[in-house]
Amino acid sequence: SNKCETLPLATRLNIVCVGISPDGSLAILIDEEGAALLVSLIGKCVIHQFYFHKPVHSVSFSPDGKKFVVTKDNLAYLYHAPGKKREFNAFVLDKTYYGPYDETTCIDWTDDSKCFAVGSKDMSTWVFGAERWANLIYYSLGGHKDVIVACFFEENSLDLYTISQDAALCVWQCDTELDGLKPMPPKDAAKEKKAAEDDEELLEEPKGEEIHGKADPSEQETRNKVKYSRVAKYFFNKEGDFNNLTAAAYHKKTHLLVTGFASGIFHLHELPDFNLIHSLSISDQRIASISINCTGDWIAFGCSGLGQLLVWEWQSESYVLKQQGHFNSMVSLAYSPDGQYIVTGGEDGKVKVWNTSSSFCFVTFTEHNSGVTAVTFTSTGYVVLSASLDGTVRAFDLHRYRNFRTFTSPRPSQFSCLAVDSSGEIVAAGSQDSFEIFIWSMQSGRLLDVLAGHEGPISSLSFNPMKCVLASASWDKTVKLWDMLDSWRTKETLIMNSDVLVVAFRPDGKELAVAALNGQITFWDHENAAQTGSIEGRHDLQMGRKELDKITAKQAAKGKSFTTLCYSADGQSILAGGLSKFVCIYNVKEQILMKKFEISCNYSLDAMEEYLDRRKMTEFGSMALIDEGGGGDEGVAIPLPGVKRGDMSYRHFKPEIRVTCVRFCPTGRSWAATTTEGLLLYSLDSGLIFDPFELDIDVTPSNIHKTLSQKEYTMAIVMAFKLNEKKLIQEVIEAVPSSEVDVVCSSLPDLYVEKLLEFLASAFETSCHLEFYLIWAHKLLMLHGQKLKTRSVKLLPVIQFLQKSIQRHFEDVSKLCEWNIYNIKYALAISQQRGMKR
Numbered sequence: 084s085n086k087c088e089t090l091p092l093a094t095r096l097n098i099v100c101v102g103i104s105p106d107g108s109l110a111i112l113i114d115e116e117g118a119a120l121l122v123s124l125i126g127k128c129v130i131h132q133f134y135f136h137k138p139v140h141s142v143s144f145s146p147d148g149k150k151f152v153v154t155k156d157n158l159a160y161l162y163h164a165p166g167k168k169r170e171f172n173a174f175v176l177d178k179t180y181y182g183p184y185d186e187t188t189c190i191d192w193t194d195d196s197k198c199f200a201v202g203s204k205d206m207s208t209w210v211f212g213a214e215r216w217a218n219l220i221y222y223s224l225g226g227h228k229d230v231i232v233a234c235f236f237e238e239n240s241l242d243l244y245t246i247s248q249d250a251a252l253c254v255w256q257c258d259t260e261l262d263g264l265k266p267m268p269p270k271d272a273a274k275e276k277k278a279a280e281d282d283e284e285l286l287e288e289p290k291g292e293e294i295h296g297k298a299d300p301s302e303q304e305t306r307n308k309v310k311y312s313r314v315a316k317y318f319f320n321k322e323g324d325f326n327n328l329t330a331a332a333y334h335k336k337t338h339l340l341v342t343g344f345a346s347g348i349f350h351l352h353e354l355p356d357f358n359l360i361h362s363l364s365i366s367d368q369r370i371a372s373i374s375i376n377c378t379g380d381w382i383a384f385g386c387s388g389l390g391q392l393l394v395w396e397w398q399s400e401s402y403v404l405k406q407q408g409h410f411n412s413m414v415s416l417a418y419s420p421d422g423q424y425i426v427t428g429g430e431d432g433k434v435k436v437w438n439t440s441s442s443f444c445f446v447t448f449t450e451h452n453s454g455v456t457a458v459t460f461t462s463t464g465y466v467v468l469s470a471s472l473d474g475t476v477r478a479f480d481l482h483r484y485r486n487f488r489t490f491t492s493p494r495p496s497q498f499s500c501l502a503v504d505s506s507g508e509i510v511a512a513g514s515q516d517s518f519e520i521f522i523w524s525m526q527s528g529r530l531l532d533v534l535a536g537h538e539g540p541i542s543s544l545s546f547n548p549m550k551c552v553l554a555s556a557s558w559d560k561t562v563k564l565w566d567m568l569d570s571w572r573t574k575e576t577l578i579m580n581s582d583v584l585v586v587a588f589r590p591d592g593k594e595l596a597v598a599a600l601n602g603q604i605t606f607w608d609h610e611n612a613a614q615t616g617s618i619e620g621r622h623d624l625q626m627g628r629k630e631l632d633k634i635t636a637k638q639a640a641k642g643k644s645f646t647t648l649c650y651s652a653d654g655q656s657i658l659a660g661g662l663s664k665f666v667c668i669y670n671v672k673e674q675i676l677m678k679k680f681e682i683s684c685n686y687s688l689d690a691m692e693e694y695l696d697r698r699k700m701t702e703f704g705s706m707a708l709i710d711e712g713g714g715g716d717e718g719v720a721i722p723l724p725g726v727k728r729g730d731m732s733y734r735h736f737k738p739e740i741r742v743t744c745v746r747f748c749p750t751g752r753s754w755a756a757t758t759t760e761g762l763l764l765y766s767l768d769s770g771l772i773f774d775p776f777e778l779d780i781d782v783t784p785s786n787i788h789k790t791l792s793q794k795e796y797t798m799a800i801v802m803a804f805k806l807n808e809k810k811l812i813q814e815v816i817e818a819v820p821s822s823e824v825d826v827v828c829s830s831l832p833d834l835y836v837e838k839l840l841e842f843l844a845s846a847f848e849t850s851c852h853l854e855f856y857l858i859w860a861h862k863l864l865m866l867h868g869q870k871l872k873t874r875s876v877k878l879l880p881v882i883q884f885l886q887k888s889i890q891r892h893f894e895d896v897s898k899l900c901e902w903n904i905y906n907i908k909y910a911l912a913i914s915q916q917r918g919m920k921r
Contacts, residue, residue, distance in 0.1 A: 085404060087442035092129050094120060097687040102142035102151060109165065113139045115687060117155065121165060121173050131165065131173040141189055145196035150177065150213060152199055154187035159201045161213060161291075182209045182221055182296030193236045194335070195261055200243060202231030208245045209296055210311075217265040219309040221296035226253045226313055233331035235340075237355075241309065244354060246342065250319035250328040254355055259309045317357045319350060330373045337379040339397075343370025349384065351397055361400070366391055406444060409433060413757035415457050415744045419464040421887045422750040424481075426467045427762055428455030434469045434479065439753075439764065440848075440891060448479050450486045457500050461507035461525075470501035470512045478510075478525070490523045492530070502544035504551055509567060511553055513541025520544065520555055520565075534565055543585045547609075549592035554609070556583035562597055564609055575612050579605070584646055589654040591876055594671070596657055598645040604659060606671065618674050620645060624663045625679075627690035629739065630707035636693045647744045652751035652880040660742030664691060666756055680765065682742060682758050689737040707737075750844075750887060751880030777805050784811060791818055797830045804838050812842055813850075821858055828862040836867045837874075841881045847888035853896075860885060 096114040103110045103124075113119045117135035122128070137155045144151045144164060153160045159180040165173040183203035192199045198219065200210045208231055210222040219241075229249035236243055241257035297304075319342060320326055330343040333354070340352045347366035352359055368388030375382050381403055384393045390408035395401075409429030416427045425437045432451040435444045453473035460467055467479045474495040478488035490510060499515040509531075510523045520534040520541060539558035546553055551567035552574065562577040582600040589596070594615070595607045602621030607614055626643050628636040645659040651668075656677060660666040666680045686692070699706040738759050745756045753766035782805045790799040796819045803815040816839075819827055831839065843860050850856060864871070871878055 085441055085443055089442075090122065090127055092120065092122060092127075093684055094118060095684065095686050097685065100139060100142050102144055104144045104164065105146055105148045111142050111151070113142060113153075119174075133174045140187055143190040143192065143199075145192050145199070145213065146194055147196040150196065152190050152192075152201075154190060154201060157181075157183045157185055157187060157203065157205075159187060159190070159199075159209075159211065176291040178213075178292045178294060180209075180211050180221070180294045180296065182211070182223065182298075183207060184298075188231055189233050191233075191235050193241065193261060194239050197261060197264055198236075198241065200234045200236065200245075202234045202245065204230045206231065206247065207298065208234050208243070210241070210243065211294065211296070212264070215267040217267045218259065218307060219264055220294060222309060222311060223296060223298045224253075224255055224311055226316065227251060232328055233333075235331075235333035235335075238335035243311070244333065244340070246328060246331050248327050248329075250326065250342075250344070252317045252319070252340075252357070253313055254315040254317075255311045256314045257309060257311050264309075315355070315357075319344075327369075329369045330371060332373040332375050332382070334375045334379040339375065339379055341373050341375060341382050343373050343384060345369040347386065349373070349382075351382075360397070363395075363400075365393055365395070407447070408761060409435065411454075412738075412741075412759060413743060413762060414455060416746055416755055416757050416762065417459045417467075418746055418748050418755070419460045420462060420749055421464055421883055421890060422748040422752075423887045423890060424460075424464075425746075425755055425762065425764075426458045426460060426469075427757060428458040428469050428471075430454040432471065432473070434458060434467065434477075436467065436481065437762065439748075442764075446481070446484050448477075448484075448486065450477055450489075451475065456498060457512075459501055459503055461503055462505055463507060466507065466525075468501060468503055468510060470498035472497045472499075474498065476501060476510060476512050476523070488525070488528045490521075490528060490530070492517075492519075492521050492533075500541060500544045502546045502553065504546045504553075504567065505548050509546075509551070511544050511546070513544050513555060513557075515540040515542075518557070518559075520553075522567075536563060537561070539582070542583060545586050545588050545595075547588050547592040548590055552609070554586050554588065554595060556586040556597065558582040560599075562586055562595070562607075575609065577607060577609075577612060584644060585648045587648045587650060587657075589650050589671075590652060590879075591654055594654070596648050596650065596671075598648050598659065600644050602644040604645060604648065604657070604669070616671070616674050618669055620659060620667060620669070620676075623665065623667045623676055623679065624661050625665055625693070626663050627692055627740065628695055629690045630695065630699075630705055630737070647742065649745050649747050649754070651747045651754075652749055653877065658745045658747060658754060660745045660756060662690075662739075662741045664740045664742075666742055666745055682756065682763060683740060683760050685740075685760065687737065688759055689739040691740055749880060750884035752884055779805065782806050784808075787811060787815065791815060796823060796827045800827065800839070801832065801835055804835050804842075809842075809845075813846065816842075816846075816859070817852065817855070821855060824858050824862050825866075828859070828866050831863075833867070833870060836863060836871070837878055837881055839863060840878075840885055844881065844885040844888050847885070847892060853892060857889070860889070 094112060094114040096116055098112050099115055100113050101110060108125050110122045110124055111119055112122060115138060117137050117139050119133045119135060120129050121131040123130050135155055139153055139155045142153045149164055151162055151164050160176060161178040163175040163177055183205055185203055185205035187201050187203050189202040190199060196213060198210055198212050200208055202208050206227045208224040212219045227247040229247040232246050232248050234243060234245045241261060243255040245253045327345040328342055329345050332341045338354045340354050341349060343349045347368055348362060348364045349370060350362040365384060366386045368386045370384055371387040372385040380396055382395045382397055389410055392406045394404040396403050409431050411430035413427045413429045416425055418425055423439060425439055427435050432453055432455060434448040434455055436446045437444045451471040451473055453471050455469050455471050457470045465481045470476045476490040476498060477486050480487050496514040496517045498512040500513040502511045508525050510525055511520055513520050518537045518539060522532045524531050537557040537559055541555055541557050543556040553565045553567060554562055556562050560579045560582055562583055564575040566574045579599050580601060583597055584600060585598045587596045595609045596604060598604050604618040604620055605614055606616040621640060624643055626636045626640040643662060645661045647660045649658045657669050657671055664682050666682060667676055668678050670677050740759050743757045747754045753764055755764045782802050787799055787802045799815045803812045840863060843856055846856055
């Protein structure tokens with residue numbers, strides 16, 4: 084039951100490191116500048132915010148959950164972990180450890196939380212005592228020729244493994260067990276404490292206790308102290324194989340070491356003998372992080388270059404989970420008619436289909452050779468169409484997951500937009516280089532006609548949901564309406580003031596919305612070719628200023644406009660997005676802005692701020708012009724003769740925030756947007772809002788319970804809907820005996836039928852009373868079907884929401900039944916063979 088969940092919180096910049104407490108209830112998230120959030124993973128909320136003032140490299144909780152260590156610059160800080168009791172400051176500094184000369188990179192704790200090890204970029208590893216031990220305060224280990232990537236303690240021991248970037252592993256043995264660590268005599272401890280307090284009086288902020296380590300302590304200092312000796316050194320790389328080690332993880336119970344490399348290969352070794360179990364290439368990008376689950380069966384890999392997440396079961400050598408985003412940005416999306424799936428197309432030429440309830444991508448089509456510009460579902464919901472710059476429109480089958488039709492034009496042309504009519508028979512695509520619209524038949528795959536008439540690239544196509552009329556928008560400042568049944572003639576041409584970017588029909592087909600380059604959204608009654616309204620939306624876009632822009636955001640906004648439009652499921656409001664971090668939702672009738680959604684608050688993206696930071700301005704211009712990305716850490720270093728560092732042509736860039744496509748879900752409960760950050764889904768979460776309906780003084784929870792005890796079920800349901808508390812409605816409906824459902828449904832007022840249907844649809848998602856709710860849905864639809872049909876347009880989102888919920892259960896249960904039938908057949912076959920002679 085794979086499910087993915089997004090936490091309702093965000094940091095200001097990209098998150099660099101995460102530490103999770105051993106009991107899994109708390110997490111510390113730290114961003115690029117060192118701003119930290121303490122998050123409760125149970126309540127999914129921010130408990131505390133803290134600023135470390137400098138970039139943090141790693142954070143790690145102790146196994147007993149009482150302390151955590153943070154490394155920044157060349158220091159390690161030991162903090163008291165936030166406990167169960169309420170405290171004023173959740174982060175209390177306990178000790179500061181000095182020792183390494185260069186930046187610290189990794190942390191590992193011993194099993195009993197007595198000591199921890201810190202690896203550094205100066206090729207040394209330091210072991211520190213978390214408390215003041217008489218025989219171990221600090222210990223420095225050398226032996227490597229490159230940056231330390233990871234260090235791990237052996238189970239219940241002070242023995243240590245250190246791994247460096249040049250793929251070398253050192254095994255260190257300690258002459259003392261963990262039980263052999265002696266506490267410092269109170270006399271010495273008191274003397275040291277007094278000295279520390281004297282120092283603290285001079286300081287403005289308390290630094291906690293300080294421990295200064297030396298790389299070469301004198302002989303007198305090392306007497307009667309813990310000693311380490313190097314037992315072995317192993318090398319992963321064979322001769323001439325220049326491959327940096329980028330990530331590692333170690334499972335203490337099974338002695339399993341997993342190492343990931345810059346070329347996308349990983350190795351599994353058994354320690355301390357360094358026996359290779361197996362190695363495999365899982366990506367062509369560097370493996371950024373590795374984690375092993377508590378039993379040691381599953382290994383998770385993250386590759387930041389492609390956005391890959393893999394979970395690998397090493398014993399059976401199979402994938403448990405394999406997810407990957409689009410390599411470049413997503414360009415377009417479409418909902419399936421029941422709202423259960425979303426299809427996205429990206430600049431990397433891939434078409435992906437996602438499940439909205441689990442948030443996982445379950446199929447990827449890679450047939451296109453160039454960027455995908457538009458995707459859409461047919462009305463059945465089992466065929467996905469995609470148009471691409473490679474000059475093809477492809478149709479994919481969601482039953483067998485194959486590309487069963489490929490539509491092409493007589494002369495190769497780049498397709499920029501796509502539309503399919505409501506019957507799913509006619510496919511239309513607009514070209515951006517020959518200014519023509521191509522029409523194909525879905526059944527035969529033949530080109531039916533080429534519509535010429537536009538004098539500029541076609542920017543958008545849309546079919547009327549109710550009639551066979553196609554609207555095409557172009558950069559020649561016109562929108563043309565073509566009647567598909569009347570020998571493809573132009574029915575009407577609507578003249579605009581500027582280049583048209585996008586066109587969309589209302590779900591009932593009676594209105595047309597057009598967004599143009601001057602930032603206006605205009606509404607047209609296409610039957611009479613008359614304009615019914617317009618929205619001046621340029622100021623609502625609120626552009627940000629890019630780091631390299633010469634002009635202010637206010638000036639730049641004059642040339643900006645909406646690039647994507649979509650009507651809501653009921654047709655009363657319209658969503659609009661463009662090259663900024665805002666998505667606007669307008670009321671069509673009133674022509675006013677109802678709400679602005681801020682897509683992201685991540686300042687690691689470009690064009691987020693309206694005004695540039697003056698602190699980044701120097702006499703030579705903006706600091707952003709100075710490219711710091713030397714290509715040192717990323718990817719495989721190219722060993723050119725005489726070159727000491729990585730690829731000198733590597734450039735560091737910030738992606739710009741933009742919304743490429745917005746679509747409303749047919750169920751009317753949610754909408755989705757493809758942005759720089761990925762695919763975002765927004766939905767109505769009505770669980771926390773008190774939203775009563777026709778409320779009277781008599782409608783109280785106690786009165787509802789009283790009515791229910793008198794077995795007046797219809798009355799109780801009506802009262803519960805008036806109060807509109809979800810928990811209460813559920814309680815009332817589940818109190819109705821299944822034999823009474825028929826009677827209650829027939830006596831329910833019409834107004835409450837659609838409310839009840841909507842409630843049933845949402846209850847299906849969480850409830851385990853499947854049959855009971857199915858009886859309710861069946862009786863309601865049977866008894867009120869005719870009346871509901873008259874209001875079908877208004878009720879369509881609710882019915883589709885209900886269908887989506889039932890369909891999901893149907894798929895889950897049918898899979899389970901098929902599996903059970905197979906198992907029973909298998910058991911029968913085995914039992915019949917038992918008597919036979921082999």
